[in-house]
Amino acid sequence: xxxxxxxxxMRTDLRQLLKSKDFLIPLAALSAIFFVILPMMLLLAIDAxxxxxxxxxxxxxxxxxxxxxxxxxxxxxxSARTQYALAxxxxxxxxVIVPLTISTAIGAATMVGERERGTGEFLAHSPARTDEIxxxxxxxxxxxxxxxxxxxxxxxAVLVNSIVGPKVGGWFFPTNxxxxxxxxxxxxFLIFAMTLVLRLSARVRSTIAAQQASxxxxxxxxxxxxxxxxxxxxGASAASTFLIGLIAWIAAAISLTSGMRAVRRxxxxxxxxx
Amino acid sequence: MVDTxxxxxxxxxxxxxxxxxxxxxxxxxxxAGESFGFLGPNGAGKSSTMRxxxxxxxxxxxxxxxxxxxxxxxxxxxxxxxxxxxxxxTLDTELTVSDNLLVYGRYFDLPxxxxxxxxxxLLEFTRLADRADDRVEPLSxxxxxxxxxxxxxxxxxxxxxLDEPTTGLDPQARHMVWDRLYRLKQRGVTLILTTHYMxxxxxxxxxxxxMDNGRIADEGSPRALIERHCTREVLELRFADFDELDRAxxxxxxxxxxxxxxxxxxxxxxxxxxxxxxxxxDTGLQPASTLIRRSSLEDVFLxxxxxxxxxx
Numbered sequence: 131x132x133x134x135x136x137x138x139x140m141r142t143d144l145r146q147l148l149k150s151k152d153f154l155i156p157l158a159a160l161s162a163i164f165f166v167i168l169p170m171m172l173l174l175a176i177d178a179x180x181x182x183x184x185x186x187x188x189x190x191x192x193x194x195x196x197x198x199x200x201x202x203x204x205x206x207x208x209s210a211r212t213q214y215a216l217a218x219x220x221x222x223x224x225x226v227i228v229p230l231t232i233s234t235a236i237g238a239a240t241m242v243g244e245r246e247r248g249t250g251e252f253l254a255h256s257p258a259r260t261d262e263i264x265x266x267x268x269x270x271x272x273x274x275x276x277x278x279x280x281x282x283x284x285x286x287a288v289l290v291n292s293i294v295g296p297k298v299g300g301w302f303f304p305t306n307x308x309x310x311x312x313x314x315x316x317x318x319f320l321i322f323a324m325t326l327v328l329r330l331s332a333r334v335r336s337t338i339a340a341q342q343a344s345x346x347x348x349x350x351x352x353x354x355x356x357x358x359x360x361x362x363x364x365g366a367s368a369a370s371t372f373l374i375g376l377i378a379w380i381a382a383a384i385s386l387t388s389g390m391r392a393v394r395r396x397x398x399x400x401x402x403x404x
Numbered sequence: 405m406v407d408t409x410x411x412x413x414x415x416x417x418x419x420x421x422x423x424x425x426x427x428x429x430x431x432x433x434x435x436a437g438e439s440f441g442f443l444g445p446n447g448a449g450k451s452s453t454m455r456x457x458x459x460x461x462x463x464x465x466x467x468x469x470x471x472x473x474x475x476x477x478x479x480x481x482x483x484x485x486x487x488x489x490x491x492x493x494t495l496d497t498e499l500t501v502s503d504n505l506l507v508y509g510r511y512f513d514l515p516x517x518x519x520x521x522x523x524x525x526l527l528e529f530t531r532l533a534d535r536a537d538d539r540v541e542p543l544s545x546x547x548x549x550x551x552x553x554x555x556x557x558x559x560x561x562x563x564x565x566l567d568e569p570t571t572g573l574d575p576q577a578r579h580m581v582w583d584r585l586y587r588l589k590q591r592g593v594t595l596i597l598t599t600h601y602m603x604x605x606x607x608x609x610x611x612x613x614x615m616d617n618g619r620i621a622d623e624g625s626p627r628a629l630i631e632r633h634c635t636r637e638v639l640e641l642r643f644a645d646f647d648e649l650d651r652a653x654x655x656x657x658x659x660x661x662x663x664x665x666x667x668x669x670x671x672x673x674x675x676x677x678x679x680x681x682x683x684x685x686d687t688g689l690q691p692a693s694t695l696i697r698r699s700s701l702e703d704v705f706l707x708x709x710x711x712x713x714x715x716x
Contacts, residue, residue, distance in 0.1 A: 138510040142496070149498050252494035254460040256511040257484035395460045395479075 131265065135258045139266025140273070143240065147274060157232055157278060164228050165282035166289065169221050173293045176209050176216075185209045195219070202305075210297035217290040222308050223360045228282060229320050230352050233275030237324050238344040240267045241331035241398070250398035261390035263398075264328060268386070271324050276317070283312075310371060318378035323351045325385040329392045411436050411563055411594055412457055416466030419452045419618075426452040428618035429466060434563075439595040443605045443701060444615035450598035451491065453615075454567050457596065459483050471562060484512060487561030491568045493548045495540045501551055502527065502536040505558050512559040519558065526554040530584055546577025553584060564588065566597035570604060582607050602701035614705055621708040626701055633707045634699035635662070637677035641670045641684070641691040652689050659683055664706055671703070 189208035205211040244250035410433035419427040442450040455461035459479040509519030530550040570578040674680035677696030
């Protein structure tokens with residue numbers, strides 16, 4: 131495979147995305163809801179309520195968490211412990227949902243969109259091989275979702291550390307487990323989902339059909355990855371985290387390899403369908 | 405006959421879409437430096453043939469070699485040496501004119517410096533230098549077509565494939581495109597083009613094949629095809645109404661000239677149009693209008709298929 135061509139394909143798609151308001155506005159809105167609005171509403175509400183009985187009861191429910199997670203919760207008051215738990219265990223697994231949602235939306239349109247815009251013919255006639263097109267498109271879908279998650283969590287980290295940090299002894303987020311989640315866990319799940327979405331995009335007749343079909347594919351992926359992410363953040367053993375992550379990486383690699391063979395140049399032209 | 409010097413060589417080339425045979429076992433050779441055309445109506449199999457040559461649609465049967473390579477195995481190498489002007493302009497409308505060339509050049513692994521130099525030269529060649537920094541969207545159809553041609557030349561291709569290069573353009577824009585293609589031809593660039601315009605084929609093609617229903621009806625230079633299938637001149641006769649046209653068609657049987665009856669006129673093939681018209685007047689026929697013109701590839705197509713390119 132030729133790296134230059136992959137990067138050219140990726141950059142071309144990313145540049146188009148960055149110029150598209152139809153992409154940027156929903157991206158900003160989704161990120162704002164998950165990383166700013168919802169967390170802030172909840173954390174500030176607890177701040178405002180203080181240690182009232184309701185918050186104390188919520189704090190008591192933390193007892194159902196695994197012992198390792200309970201031990202990690204910081205804060206001396208029920209409200210501080212509740213805020214800490216929400217910040218780390220409720221919102222942080224969104225690290226999986228947000229990139230999957232964003233990348234799926236992009237990936238679903240990427241192949242079929244070329245055909246709909248008529249630019250598939252240009253790409254098909256280029257010297258780029260189908261596997262290079264596939265990987266370039268996959269990166270162009272993967273990067274916005276992954277990057278948006280990092281940026282979103284950057285903002286999230288500033289906010290939660292500002293609100294909750296003073297009550298729990300200072301800067302606490304991101305935690306070590308969160309880094310493991312983002313660097314070891316999220317990428318393979320995201321790549322695996324994108325390989326499936328790109329295959330769908332290469333086969334269906336319209337972007338709408340691609341998005342509907344992709345939603346069905348990624349929903350189970352979101353549920354699966356959310357549960358696994360939560361387990362990681364709850365302090366699953368290093369061995370099990372490594373093993374599940376490794377399985378996800380292997381599945382992603384297999385799916386990526388077979389996906390490369392699924393793209394046909396004639397499909398980019400729409401010839402196979404017509 | 406095997407032409408070892410051929411850049412493109414096809415034997416029994418076949419393309420099917422389900423039960424539809426789009427290209428039905430055709431043979432042709434394209435030599436280096438030649439300007440070769442596929443002439444035929446929509447659905448004749450021209451674009452399918454071009455896509456097989458362009459290594460974007462696999463053949464279903466037969467042999468095909470492009471630049472002495474097999475499209476099934478050497479697609480990327482072949483595509484790297486081809487320039488393609490598709491039927492529809494597939495420019496990136498969000499980019500500027502020059503950026504369209506700069507981005508496409510990156511697909512060919514060309515150094516940025518080389519791409520920049522070629523971009524300047526190509527925009528000059530296609531008379532778009534003054535629009536280099538403009539966005540593509542507001543350009544006219546003719547300008548977009550010329551930019552598509554410029555983009556196809558960024559890798560200095562051995563063969564330039566042009567699929568209906570002037571379809572949809574106004575006459576002035578068409579002539580501008582023809583002029584640029586003619587200059588490329590003079591430089592020795594091998595051109596392979598499809599068209600359903602006879603005048604385009606006559607202007608640009610050294611040699612062409614006439615395609616109909618996926619098959620090649622005949623092959624040769626425009627002049628050779630005309631001489632083989634037509635007389636030097638064609639007399640077009642129009643009549644006041646259809647009844648008179650029918651009666652005239654019967655009366656014309658008495659004359660030795662070959663004729664073709666179309667829904668709106670009768671074509672009479674003759675080496676001397678004036679003499680043929682005088683003979684027609686002698687029969688008592690009085691056409692509403694007459695026109696004597698030189699035979700064209702349209703007449704060749706009509707003689708070969710029984711249909712005009714337009715109605716086909």
